[in-house]
Amino acid sequence: MKTLAIAAPGAMGAAVAAVLTQHGARVICPLKTRSCASQQRALAAHIEDASAVELCDAEIILSILPPESALSWAQQMVPHLQAAVRKPLFVDCNAISPETLQQVAQVIEATGTPFADAAIIGLPPGAQNPQGPRFWFAGAHAVQLAELEKYGLRVRAMKAENGAASALKMAYAGINKGITLLTSAMLINASRVGAADALREEMQESQAALMQRMEKAAPDMLPKAWRWAAEMDEIATLNQGELATDRLYQALGEICRQLADDAQHQQQFSALLTAFFQPDADKAG
Incomplete structure (x- = not known):
């Protein structure tokens, strides 16, 4: 039985782990300090x-975390990876830029641990996405990771060096989420000055x-906005200094x-978006 480790049983990590265990893999993760919700997800996914x-005993470690935690978690794993006699393959699956990925790779590879770059594109496996997301792998070990298809994942191996998968993720998310955010902002701006009906x-x-x-994307985005910020x-x-996209995405x-x-306080913006897509309900109220 193949043993894989995941960094944390978050929404994506636990859902991916559930697919892996359903297809015969053993999945391990530190659980004792996790929240009640995380432990419930882990239990449902059959994560040990x-x-x-002990994570270093796995054949593959999948780092699936909020992007701001990718580097710090890699740094926390350094002493354990250094001490490991047999090194696992460390795969960074986080939504980070090629520049940040290079920092993570340097930290991990300094321990003698092999490293691979990955991008997860799509929603977590589940009712909203029965097929599951697609995993894109880059780097020298990308072909080796193609075997994860046997454990239920949708896999693509890129013929490119580490950093290419992260760039793919950044570009795709920049388009997909960028359109949602930019459109939502304009809908809010128009609504605040009485132009909602005409714009609709x-x-x-x-x-x-x-x-x-947008009728689906805007409501789905609102509870995730805090996570999208990082x-x-x-x-x-991404390619900072080449085009002015740095200022656009900072904004x-x-x-x-x-x-x-x-969303945590006034809820004015969410109310305006709701009213834009449900004008009749707003008037009835």
Whole structure:
């Protein structure tokens, strides 16, 4: 039985682990200090508790974390990886820029541990995404990771060096999430000055596909805005200095923080977005 380790049983990590265990793999993760919700996810996914030292006994370690934690967690694993007689393959699957990935790779490879770059594109496996996300792997060990298809993952190996998968993730998220954030901001801005009805009418006539997309994407984005902020910060560093995209995505990261703060307090922005897509319900109220 193949043993894989995951960094944390978050929404993506636990859902990926569930697929792996359903297909015959053993998945381990440190659980004792995790929240009740994380432990419940781990239990449902049949993840086994293991110490940080024991993670190094796995054949593959999948680092699936919020982007701001990718480097610090790699640094925490250094002494355990240094002490390991047989080194696992460390795979960074986080939404980080190639520059941040290079920092993580240097930390891990300094211990003699092999390293691979990965991008997860798509929602966690589950009812909303039965097929599961696609894993793109880059670097010298990408071909080796293709065997994870046997354990239920959708895998693509890139013929490229480490950093290419991270760049892919940044570009895809920059397009996909960037459109959602930019459109949401304009809907809010128009609504605040009384132009919601006219903008809705115009978009329904000239941007019907975007309207249909946003009716689902905007409500889905709001509870995740706090998590998207760090990802926008990472995207801002992609080819920084070549194009002015750094300033664009820094601004989108700030919009994420404003939306997240609003959701915790006034809820003015979320109310405006809800009213934009449900005008009849708003008038009835």
